[in-house]
Amino acid sequence: MVTVWNVVQAQVERIPEAVAARAAQTYTYRDLATLVSDLGERIAAKVRPGSLVALDASNRVSGAVGILAAIAAGCAVLPLDRESPAARRARVLDDARPALLLRELAEAEFALEESGLPSPPRQPSLGEVAYILYTSGSTGQPKGVMVPHDALVDRLAGLAEVPGLAAEETVLALTALSFDISLAELLLPLTVGASFVAVPDETRADPFAFTELVAAAAPDVIQATPSFWRMLMASEWTGASGTRLWCGGEPLTPSLARQLVPRGRELWNLYGPTEATIWATAARIDSAERISLGEPLAGVGVRIDDNGELLLYGSGLAHGYLNREQLTAERFPQGDTPQGRRRLYRTGDRARLRPDGSLEFLGRLDSQIKLRGHRIELGEVEATLEEHPAVSQAAVLLQGADQPELAALVAFVVQRAEADIQSWLKDRLPSSHRPARIIALPALPRTTAGKVDRVALAACLAVGDQAVPPTAVPSRGDVHALVAEAWRQTLAADSADEDANFFDAGGNSLLLAVLQKRLSDGLGVRVPIREIFRNPTIAGLVDSILRTKGPS
Incomplete structure (x- = not known):
């Protein structure tokens, strides 16, 4: 059985001194291999092969090292969502029952902690599973998608061909580990002799700082959700002419495509559920009038049933859902394909085939939604x-x-x-x-x-x-009036509660960038996004601005 670590090791032997990753420091392939091997040996000394290892780490070098080390030790890895509330995180851990927790202490440094959770009576064999990711569940319980090694290896190889990544190119790593598309940023470069540049969380949240990082790093590929791209558009990002822009996780709208096409070397629309391993289809977008899901990647088969549901099959399918045999049987049935009876995945998405063979997304058949990249x-x-x-x-x-x-x-x-x-x-x-x-x-x-x-x-x-009747907003001077008005306009609200949290009132990362720009334009000085994060109320934000700028 070939694993992604085996593929990366081949690159280590071929180009040991080439740059593999850039973060606070630069790591060569040899450096990365040493970190992975050392951590893998520590894991192997704690648990048996086939065990599940939970990973609490950032999307930076730690993420790549933690994933590869768990796989090198013969274990499956469960990247945890660092932003999940404690109760939801506890549900995931109780369902998965990992044997070990890797907790990031610093860049590529980990503490190994026994989970303290007893193994379930019928612990499934995870010997062929590379990773498990939890997605939203319709019953209220998140469900763990089990992706095998061959699916991950085959999908990364397909992505290297289309949309394409070559040796010595650079990819930005900005997606949280709890999203499987992060694997295209961290692992895909390492399988072809390319490198990734780790984007710190605070930089990812600040479009101006992100723009500066892009200018300095000059990446060949930036992958992000439409919501992230809209945040950049709201900050009047002028683009990166030499960069290929990958967009997926939500539908790409014509209006966003019109903005992105001239801002990069190529624009690609990518589609794929977690159950089909990262991405399943790709389309190069040259015109906002021709947006489609494109065609299947290598190893992916597609079928549309009589109800218009898109079904996927091929080498990239997950094994199913951890501890969910009935749901696995429902969502992964056997069915007819041009290659004979095959195992299918019912995506729940409606689609149709265009005359040119490309796929067009038509919406959902159930109540699942995508909101700012989140399923x-x-x-x-x-x-x-x-x-x-x-x-x-x-x-x-x-x-x-x-x-x-x-x-x-x-x-x-x-x-x-x-x-x-x-x-x-x-x-x-x-x-x-x-x-x-x-x-x-x-x-x-x-x-x-x-x-x-x-x-x-x-x-x-x-x-x-x-x-909803409009209500008056108390005035505390020109700065307060400007902040309150920007707040109302950004949230499309009739009123502005001075002590309401921006995010509880409907704010999000995209609207955060819109609010930042309105404040910066109105005040004549740049208001850092981190200040809005730290002071997410009108009252707190006004105090913060007055401390740094002084009363008008």
Whole structure:
């Protein structure tokens, strides 16, 4: 069985002194191999081959070293979501029951901690599994996708061909490890003799600092979600003419494509669920009028059933879901293909084949959504809401899907009593999964079949939006007035609560960049994004600005 570590080792032997990664310091292939081997030996001394190792690390060099070391030790690796609340993280760990936790102490330095969790009675064999990633689950319980070594190796080889990555090229590594596309940034370069440049979290969140890093690093490839690209557009990023831009994780809209095409050497639209290993299709976009999912990557087969659902098959499919035999059987059935009976994956996405053979995305068949790159099962949010002792029923909608920069989750609840539900959700759901608004109703509307009438809820939401009365904002001088007005405009709100948290009020990384630009333009000085992060209320932000700028 060939693993990605075997492929990287071949590059180590071929070009040991070539640059493999740049972060706070530069690492050669030999440096990286030494770190991986040392950590792999420490892991092997603690657990048996086939064990599951959880990884709590950044997307920088630590991420690559931790993943490769676990694989080198014959283990499967579970990258943890560092931004998940403690309760959700505990659910993941309780379901996966890793034998060991690798906790990042510093760049490429780890503490090895026994998880303290007993192995489940029927611990599955993970000898062929490279990694497990947890995605949102419709029942309220996140589910672990088990990706085997051959799927990872084959997919990386396919991506090296299309969209393409050559030896000595450079990729930016900016995606969190809890997203499988991070593997295209960390591991793909190492399999072809290229290198990656690690993007610190604070730089990723600041479009101006990110722009400076891109100018200095001159990468050949930048991969990001449409939401991240919109954040850059909002900061008036002028582009990088020599860079190939990879875009995926959400639908690429014509308006965004029109902005991106002239800002890079090539623009690629990529599509693929976690269950099909990183990306499954790719399309080079030359015109905003011709946006498609493109054609399958090497080793990927596609089929569209009678209901319009896109089915994938081939070497890149996951083994299934950890501890979810029934769900695995439902989502990975056997089916007919031009190559005979094959194992399929039902994506839940609607698509059609265009006359030229390319795929066109038509939306979802279920309640799963993509919001700013995050895969969210509305059922998970609803189930979590209904765990609250004051909530008897809940339904969640995506508002503003046609305006990605303003899109947000809205929850409707039937309450037994008054309660601060938002504060309760902070301990149980990632910020990406929390509703921007919670609306209490005496009962949820139902269809004649007894199901929640989501069309009626959407209509209720529209009426409710028109009925919100504007309220006055207290003035504390010109700076306060400017901040409050920028806040209202950015959130498209009729009022601005001085002590409301920007992110709880519907803000996100894209709107953060919009707010930063409005403030910087209005004040005539650059307001760092980190200051908005540290002071996410109007009152706090005004105080911060006055401390650094002084009263106007």
